[in-house]
Amino acid sequence: MYNIMASSSPLKFTVKRCEPQLIPPSKPTPHKLKPLSDIDDQRGIRFHFPFIMFYHGHPSMKGKDPAMVIKEALGKALVFYYPLAGRVIEGPRGKLLVDCTGEGILFVEADADVTVDQLGDCIQPPCSYIEEFLHDVPGSSGILGCPLLLIQVTRLVCGGFIFAIRLNHTMSDTLGMTKFLNTVGEMALGASTPSLLPVWEREILNARNSPRVTCVHHEYEQLPHTETSIAMTMQDREKNMIHRSFFFGPGQLKLIRKQIPPHLQKCSNFEVLTSFLWRCRTIALNLDPDEAVRLSCSVNLRGKQALNLPVGYYGNAFAFPTAISKAGILCQSPLGYALELVRRLKTQMNEEYIKSVADLMMLKGRPHYTEVWNFVIADVTRVGLGDIDFGWGKPVYGGPVGARPCTSYYVGGFKNSSGEEGVLVPILLPLPIMNRFQQELFSNGIDYPIKIAPKL
Incomplete structure (x- = not known):
């Protein structure tokens, strides 16, 4: 624990x-x-x-x-x-x-x-x-x-x-x-x-009658733990984990966007922030340059015409398309490199991809997504938990309680002391890595802590 x-x-x-x-x-x-x-x-x-x-x-x-x-x-x-x-x-x-x-x-x-x-x-x-x-x-x-x-x-x-x-x-x-x-x-x-x-x-x-894995699924590759990752896992279990949240509003996103080339400026704020956090977190992990690192994004399947999910469907309807890179290349390359990987990742999501995931579950014994140097991001800003009304009006805050060991969430409904709205990103890391992560943010011109409050 x-x-x-x-x-x-x-x-x-x-x-x-x-x-x-x-x-x-x-x-x-x-x-x-x-x-x-x-x-x-x-x-x-x-x-x-x-x-x-x-x-x-x-x-x-x-x-x-x-x-x-x-x-x-x-x-x-x-x-x-x-x-x-x-x-x-x-x-x-x-x-x-x-x-x-x-x-x-x-x-x-x-x-x-x-x-x-x-x-x-x-x-x-x-x-x-x-x-x-x-x-x-x-x-x-x-x-x-x-x-x-x-x-x-x-x-x-x-x-x-x-x-x-x-x-x-x-x-x-x-x-x-x-x-x-x-x-x-x-x-x-x-x-x-x-x-x-x-x-x-x-x-x-469900899987097809003749299940077949037709797409590449880096998220489910069962990897042997390297010596470094084993040491990291032991460190996580033996030492305190630090749980902190970071605010990203228009000012922070403007600073991040200065690092990306003109042809990528049309990328969404989600893609820009996700690539930035992945790179900063990987730098903070201080890995061997040849280690493979992954970024998995939880992508909602609802609204995909080919799948035709009923509006009232309340089961799990998401997938984890995953980008992969050598740690050294990700850390040493400009931010545009990570952003290209994230943008390409989101284009993978189609009917064939999710059917391939379901077939993989059937054929491979329902594997766990890999946690070896993986960073999982889920955007819950549009989920609607902040709108649940039991008669007392909307909540001051409604959403996740925080991050998981390799998973973070984009949480909406917050503003800084200047009144700017933005997203809150909880991060969970061992103390030395958290300190390096914060230093990496600071070196990119993003200072913390920022006074934030729920958007009333």
Whole structure:
């Protein structure tokens, strides 16, 4: 287990939790087995993924208990999303299925003697107190036979509350979970049916009848750990990891764009920032020049015409197209080199690529994406977690609680002291590497820390 440290100063408060309870669907639901797709069923997403939302009090909701309102709405929403109330089981040849038992999701009601305003910058990732606001109920974090969702609603003394959720990632991605939470919000506001009905249809993203890997998938190459990477892994486990977030607004992006040639100026901010962070992080790792480094971008498949995914589809619908380079070439080349690789990476995503991924899962035993010198980026700025309304309005912040060891997220909804809007990027690294990473940012004219706050 990593000892994750945040830069926020300690704040003293007490959280009192009630006993966990199961929330089943409020009406009877079908009891059947539903196979997960071959995109759901890959080892790299067999984990529980936490998110958190902070809400101020609202005058129109005075006297109403957010825990009770949300608990009732969850039961109603689960009638439509009834597989979430079941349990994942393992079928023949290790294939994952959902046993729709209707047992329910795990719910924890809590109170904390603190206000949203007192939490201050602790509400932005990395969330310093996630263990308090999303208690890991013993025995609840397994992939098989455990509740698929853990939710904690923590009432605050200001009349606001915190909604924290942990999702079994094999069931949904962030966009899929947002569809469910929007339905919970609609039920809390009095709706009897969702405005968008959920769609299962996981067979759309299954392997073909004659599976064949037709594309190059650097993200799933099973690499032997080199001596350097083994030493790095041991260092990660034995020493404290530092968890910090970095803000990139118009000013920072303007400085970065000065480093790229004219013919690449039309590249998106995502491509520019991603190539910059990949290069800076690789320089900070201080690797042997011949080490191969990778960059994997989580690309959403929804809206791709050829795939024709239904709008209500709430399963995992993304892939990890990956760029690869020798560390020495990436670090010594101008930023345009990394940017060309990132731009080329995004063009890979088409119907054939995702079908090739599904076939690879079937043929290669559902491999884990490689973590050897890989940097995974996921843009969650448009996911919509900042728009979930249970009756108290939109959250002050809604999104991931922070980074994972080789994964970072682009989180929207923040602005700096000048009022400029930008993205927050949480990074998790061992202390010496984090210091080199920050020094690399500084050498590129980007100074930290920057005073930032949620966009109210």
